[in-house]
Amino acid sequence: MKKLWELFIIFAKIGAFTFGGGYAMLSLLQKEIVDNHKWATEEELLDYYAIAQCTPGIIAVNTATFVGAKQKGIPGGIFATLGLLFPSIVIITIIAAFITHFLEYTIVRHILGGIRAAVAVLIINSVITMGKKSVVDIICLLIAIASFLLSLIFSASPILIVVAAAALGLILRHGGAKK
């Protein structure tokens, strides 16, 4: 029970400070889930993101369920996800009910302007950390560059990229699995 509560609290903390969508929460996940609690490795986090991309639903929810389930099975997955949802429900309900002109306040726009700069820095750092773990050879580097260009310039579907990469991995490393 203590572990379930901990999952709820940690994911509520992550949810409360995620600005800019599921990808932007990466730096918080790395700090809390990988560094502080060691509930997953960097590689596992990348795998969760890959699977979350290709399965229905919100990426952040999928990732939370994954981390929670690894720790405490079904209840773990549910508590982690409820934790992630909790701040959203509270904050959005308050705004929808009482602060209908939320975005018209200049102070809100200024604060968000500052936060966007931090989010940009944090995601760059996350990409560098992830790159060190995932780009282990020249083939990986080429895959990473191709995927970057495909998503940025051609807005290619993430599912397509993940499936194509999986196929490449299977073909290129056929027979010679290195753990």
Place this chain on the structure above:
Amino acid sequence: MIFKTFALLAFEFFKTGLFAIGGGLATVPFLREIAAKYTWFTTDMLSDMIAVSESTPGAIGINMATYAGFSAGFGDGGLAAGILGGIIATLSLAAPSIIIILMLSGAYQKFKSNPLVANAFYAIRPAVTGMIAAVAVTLIESALLTSDFTFAWSELLKLINIKAVILFALLAAATNIKPLKKLHPIVFIVFAGICGAVFNM
């Protein structure tokens, strides 16, 4: 009547959670459909809901579900119904994800050291890194460039938000030098928010 609204909310958002694949913005087409089908919120309100959801903490898709559910319940039965509507829509949106991932997570733990699966993930991981790098570019753009800019060579300098660039550089240094880089990301986010308020960013 309110119970009918709740049941419909649960149904519509479960459906959205089940069929929207990708990021939170993948739910927008579904929300458009809901706006057209029911009297819960209009398409105009939807653009406000997206803007607020992008500017508040939490995943965008989750925030939009809470907002839409609140609007639906509120319109039908006031504040209490709004609160309940927001909770119902949000939980319904998350439910398919939870079910599907719970089924997959056991399989992942079991098969991740299987050579075939390991080979696939060997190539998937850099691909995901590349995708996240692409998202990073768009986030840097929205952080450092001014949004209300019409292109003209003479005005090029106004394209860049100088205050944001300074804060960006400062934070980039701080998050990579020894004692400071150990700080929690939340510290940097709060610091940046305060800077934004103080320096009118």
